[in-house]
Amino acid sequence: MPLKGFKHSEETKRKISEILKGRKLSVECRRKISATLTGKKLTEQTRQKLTKHGMCGTGTYNSWTAMKCRCSNPSNKYYYGRGIVVCERWNKFENFYADMGDRPEGASIDRINNDGNYEPNNCQWATRSQQRRNQRKKT
Secondary structure, three states, X not given: OOOOOOOOOHHHXXXXXXXXXXXXXXXXXXHHHHXXXXXXXXXXXXXXXXXXXXXXXXXXXXXXXXXXXXXXXXXXXXXXXXXXOEOHHHHOHHHHHHHHOOOOOOOEEEEOOOOOOEOHHHEEEXXXXXXXXXXXXXX
């Protein structure tokens, strides 16, 4: 699915088509997906135009979107399959950001209780080594 204003390789077009799977998305959403897949950074000016909060493309925003994807993807047996959900408050990025703040360099979101949901009292920013110590055994 070619996107106006972007030149894409065949592989990138295939990835975009897989992600969209017939969904109708705004031009802004398609530009974000395109920038992510091609590894291009959105300029600050473009980021401000595309989002209310100006955080699109930041590490914090990317962690938030990845968290939401893990929990809403029926083929993800480790999150969706176990009933792990994102609290209603965090469905809005602005609320997530108010609770968690900027993601520190080298950190990602970590659930303190691995059987608990993504919510303010169960999440922290953690390094990979910290997360490994808090990892449940996969079955």
